Amino acid sequence: MSVLGNRVVRREDPRFLRGEGTYVENNVVPDALHLTFVRSVFAHAKVSVDASAARDLPGVHVFTGADVDLPPFGPPPFPGLNQEMSRLPVARDVVRFVGDVVAIVLADSRAASVDAAELVFVDYDPLPAVVAPADALKDEVLLFPAAGTNVAARAGSPEHDENLFDGCDVVVKGRLVSQRMAPSPLEPRSAIVQRGEDGGLTAWLTTQTPHGDAGLISGMLGLDPAQVRVISPDVGGGFGAKMASIEELLVAWVATKVDRPVRWTESRSENMVALHHGRGLEIDFTLGGTSEGQILAYRVEFLQDTGAYPGLSAFLPNLTALMASGVYAIPRIEAEGASVVTNTTPLTAFRGAGRPEASQAIERAVDAFAAEAGLDPVEVRRRNLIASDVFPYTTASHATYDSGDYEAALDLVLGAVDVAELRVEQARRRAERSPTQLGIGVSTYVEITNGVDEAEFGEVEITEEGGAILRSGSMSTGQGHETTFAQIVSASLGIPIDSIEFVKGDTALVPRGTGTYGSKSTQIGGTAARLAAEGVAERAKELAADFLEVSPDDVVFDAAGGRFQVVGAPQRSLAWSELAAQAKDAGTLAELRVAEEFQSVPTFPFGAHLAVVEVDVETGKVELQRFVAVDDAGTIVNPLVLEGQIHGGVATGVSQALFEVFRYDADGTPLTTTFAAYAFPSAADLPAWETVESETPTPVNPLGAKGVGESGTIGATPAVHNAVLDALAPYGVTHVDLPANGENVWRALEEAKQ
Amino acid sequence: MMQVSIVVNGERREAEVEPRQLLVYFLREQLGLTGTNVGCDTSSCGACTALLDGESVKSCTLLAVQADGREVTTIEGLANDGELHPVQQAFQDAHALQCGYCTPGFVMASVSLLAENPRPTEDEIRQALEGNLCRCTGYHNIVKAVRIAAETA
Numbered sequence: 001m002s003v004l005g006n007r008v009v010r011r012e013d014p015r016f017l018r019g020e021g022t023y024v025e026n027n028v029v030p031d032a033l034h035l036t037f038v039r040s041v042f043a044h045a046k047v048s049v050d051a052s053a054a055r056d057l058p059g060v061h062v063f064t065g066a067d068v069d070l071p072p073f074g075p076p077p078f079p080g081l082n083q084e085m086s087r088l089p090v091a092r093d094v095v096r097f098v099g100d101v102v103a104i105v106l107a108d109s110r111a112a113s114v115d116a117a118e119l120v121f122v123d124y125d126p127l128p129a130v131v132a133p134a135d136a137l138k139d140e141v142l143l144f145p146a147a148g149t150n151v152a153a154r155a156g157s158p159e160h161d162e163n164l165f166d167g168c169d170v171v172v173k174g175r176l177v178s179q180r181m182a183p184s185p186l187e188p189r190s191a192i193v194q195r196g197e198d199g200g201l202t203a204w205l206t207t208q209t210p211h212g213d214a215g216l217i218s219g220m221l222g223l224d225p226a227q228v229r230v231i232s233p234d235v236g237g238g239f240g241a242k243m244a245s246i247e248e249l250l251v252a253w254v255a256t257k258v259d260r261p262v263r264w265t266e267s268r269s270e271n272m273v274a275l276h277h278g279r280g281l282e283i284d285f286t287l288g289g290t291s292e293g294q295i296l297a298y299r300v301e302f303l304q305d306t307g308a309y310p311g312l313s314a315f316l317p318n319l320t321a322l323m324a325s326g327v328y329a330i331p332r333i334e335a336e337g338a339s340v341v342t343n344t345t346p347l348t349a350f351r352g353a354g355r356p357e358a359s360q361a362i363e364r365a366v367d368a369f370a371a372e373a374g375l376d377p378v379e380v381r382r383r384n385l386i387a388s389d390v391f392p393y394t395t396a397s398h399a400t401y402d403s404g405d406y407e408a409a410l411d412l413v414l415g416a417v418d419v420a421e422l423r424v425e426q427a428r429r430r431a432e433r434s435p436t437q438l439g440i441g442v443s444t445y446v447e448i449t450n451g452v453d454e455a456e457f458g459e460v461e462i463t464e465e466g467g468a469i470l471r472s473g474s475m476s477t478g479q480g481h482e483t484t485f486a487q488i489v490s491a492s493l494g495i496p497i498d499s500i501e502f503v504k505g506d507t508a509l510v511p512r513g514t515g516t517y518g519s520k521s522t523q524i525g526g527t528a529a530r531l532a533a534e535g536v537a538e539r540a541k542e543l544a545a546d547f548l549e550v551s552p553d554d555v556v557f558d559a560a561g562g563r564f565q566v567v568g569a570p571q572r573s574l575a576w577s578e579l580a581a582q583a584k585d586a587g588t589l590a591e592l593r594v595a596e597e598f599q600s601v602p603t604f605p606f607g608a609h610l611a612v613v614e615v616d617v618e619t620g621k622v623e624l625q626r627f628v629a630v631d632d633a634g635t636i637v638n639p640l641v642l643e644g645q646i647h648g649g650v651a652t653g654v655s656q657a658l659f660e661v662f663r664y665d666a667d668g669t670p671l672t673t674t675f676a677a678y679a680f681p682s683a684a685d686l687p688a689w690e691t692v693e694s695e696t697p698t699p700v701n702p703l704g705a706k707g708v709g710e711s712g713t714i715g716a717t718p719a720v721h722n723a724v725l726d727a728l729a730p731y732g733v734t735h736v737d738l739p740a741n742g743e744n745v746w747r748a749l750e751e752a753k754q
Numbered sequence: 755m756m757q758v759s760i761v762v763n764g765e766r767r768e769a770e771v772e773p774r775q776l777l778v779y780f781l782r783e784q785l786g787l788t789g790t791n792v793g794c795d796t797s798s799c800g801a802c803t804a805l806l807d808g809e810s811v812k813s814c815t816l817l818a819v820q821a822d823g824r825e826v827t828t829i830e831g832l833a834n835d836g837e838l839h840p841v842q843q844a845f846q847d848a849h850a851l852q853c854g855y856c857t858p859g860f861v862m863a864s865v866s867l868l869a870e871n872p873r874p875t876e877d878e879i880r881q882a883l884e885g886n887l888c889r890c891t892g893y894h895n896i897v898k899a900v901r902i903a904a905e906t907a
């Protein structure tokens with residue numbers, strides 16, 4: 001029996017459960033200097049720094065912008081991204097957000113470096129701050145005067161068809177803000193960098209992308225790539241935000257300036273302003289169709305907040321535009337957007353990264369359209385879903401979906417809930433003007449994983465005991481690769497999972513890799529592992545034929561049992577352990593090592609979510625009563641791990657719908673910089689999740705796998721948002737800002753009374 | 755500096771600590787017990803949860819000197835002769851952890867909960883674990899693990 005598709009409990013778990021996780025901060029490094037960053041407390045200001053008092057302390061080193069000889073950082077070389085908007089790793093004259101680095105302090109202990117940092121005097125001469133993206137668009141205050149504008153990039157097409165909504169009897173317009181969130185991995189970032197005698201660096205980093213980080217560090221420091229080894233051990237969650245950062249770069253740079261190892265761990269308060277944020281997209285939509293519910297045209301405009309320094313977020317509206325059509329066959333689509341800089345923490349990819357925004361827009365638009373047309377939102381969806389027999393399907397927003405069965409997902413989610421009974425209960429409460437109104441919301445979604453046709457590395461080697469080593473360019477930050485990737489290799493080789501060592505996150509042990517983001521690990525990294533395993537089995541068959549003294553054509557490999565057998569003579573066979581021992585004796589064991597690279601076009605996971613909420617119309621409080629998720633990510637390697645990914649994704653999507661928002665005041669001062677102030681939900685805030693399995697393999701990789709890390713997030717927010725608005729419909733409320741927390745719901749109810 | 759004598763995971767530890775030293779940094783940096791993690795600086799996340807005389811505490815909110823003369827149990831002290839504690843085992847069986855960073859805190863908080871209330875309802879579990887935050891699991895499987903542990907204990 002294949003181990004693929006089984007609920008294998010994770011073999012990495014005992015390490016974590018015993019308190020033996022290998023997080024960077026746990027490393028004991030003798031004689032290390034502790035680094036503290038002095039960060040701007042103003043959103044926009046001219047600065048001058050007097051570090052003399054700190055420098056006078058014994059054992060203290062200080063580096064200010066004037067001391068740092070690194071080139072400007074970014075922006076990434078995306079086409080159309082304004083290249084005048086780069087960041088000095090340590091600000092020299094101007095700071096552009098609360099959190100911008102103005103000095104680096106080193107001392108013998110964490111406490112001593114924090115104490116010394118207090119003695120670095122920064123003189124701030126405040127400049128007007130631009131906080132709202134709409135204000136940035138006015139170009140009245142420029143963050144980068146040399147750029148001449150605050151617009152970092154544009155997405156989509158600026159062409160307008162004046163006749164876009166011809167033939168539409170029903171046209172709805174709406175606006176929503178996919179609000180800024182703090183990614184909030186539980187593990188704050190750490191970096192430890194040690195310089196070797198040869199001038200090379202070893203860097204322990206909390207990153208999703210060890211090879212990318214090594215490339216950044218070697219490039220910026222002018223080192224040969226081979227001179228930078230990045231080790232990314234257990235990482236306590238990433239969610240898109242833990243990638244090559246200015247802080248890691250500076251820790252590495254400092255390690256070349258002092259003769260001791262350097263270590264840094266951020267506090268949570270530092271993490272909340274320094275780790276890049278997610279979302280921050282304003283959306284205006286117009287959806288038109290017939291009064292019978294046929295959708296004909298969709299126009300969507302985006303304004304992306306990139307924060308002070310544009311990075312990945314400036315690119316994300318392209319993904320949002322690409323996915324504008326959602327699961328619907330919409331004949332005419334226009335999608336257009338701009339990304340602008342503001343005096344706030346930079347934004348980046350965060351769980352979903354561009355696709356939740358697309359889903360939030362179209363799913364709200366469809367519900368608004370249904371309400372305007374007086375139709376059932378489920379029926380409007382059904383009428384417009386892309387049919388299951390037309391794949392591959394290219395949308396009017398230029399995405400080519402690989403496979404899907406959207407109506408089946410919708411049927412599955414509706415099959416799990418007695419909606420008719422809920423509607424009866426809802427009608428009763430509406431008739432009674434009950435203070436706790438019931439709302440039912442549905443979303444049907446599709447998303448894109450491995451969005452930019454990336455490749456991944458995988459190598460399988462047979463050990464002399466007949467076990468295997470898998471080296472992967474994918475990186476686990478909690479996703480469970482150590483188990484799922486071993487399952488994939490085990491399925492191809494018949495070697496038990498426990499005899500397969502998983503090696504990742506070390507650039508000295510794995511030659512190449514792209515790391516983990518965009519839900520691409522299994523589909524490309526898992527496939528590379530599988531191809532490498534198959535390559536090893538192929539070579540092993542030839543060696544087995546030699547040892548068994550038959551032609552390779554007369555040997556069959558039993559992948560389930562891990563055994564090479566002579567055709568017609570089952571007693572003549574070799575197990576992996578026997579084959580490896582003989583290969584070792586023959587000096588051919590090294591041939592049982594095969595590396596593969598697998599590149600692929602994107603895949604398009606999909607699903608349907610249903611939320612049932614109770615809204616207290618006197619206080620605005622929303623309680624999520626039920627949440628059912630159907631998430632189809634193609635072939636399932638491990639249902640246990642898959643459900644875990646869905647649960648976590650759904651929790652984040654629900655949290656965006658109901659709880660989380662990272663807030664600034666008008667001067668650009670962040671207001672939610674601790675877990676006491678930021679509405680990170682606990683177990684008491686969330687219900688049990690109900691999941692329904694669905695499995696539609698993709699044809700684009702031999703595993704049939706799509707990504708699942710983000711899909712829960714993408715479907716959940718609009719389902720809950722729609723449920724809240726469904727509950728409030730009798731009160732004339734047609735819009736609630738996200739998050740639909742007590743305050744925002746109460747405000748929407750009050751506005752509707754005006 | 756102040757002298758403290760604390761029984762940690764059954765072993766008496768005598769040490770000199772700064773008066774401002776938090777218990778969690780005493781455990782991590784002076785005793786090398788790095789299983790207890792630090793996830794925030796406002797006593798919100800519970801990653802640092804340990805047991806003080808058998809009851810859960812956030813070890814970031816306690817000075818090391820406050821533990822003087824008392825017993826502390828950390829995640830490293832939970833397994834018995836190498837065998838996982840029933841709560842640890844239930845966390846693995848129910849897939850109640852992903853990145854693992856919040857896990858020691860959740861396990862310790864759950865042990866404390868079950869000592870107080872051996873048969874908690876789902877709602878009681880959710881309320882009792884309100885002081886611990888997890889970004890990966892959405893809590894569903896953590897709650898399930900505590901139920902399993904309660905049933906098997």
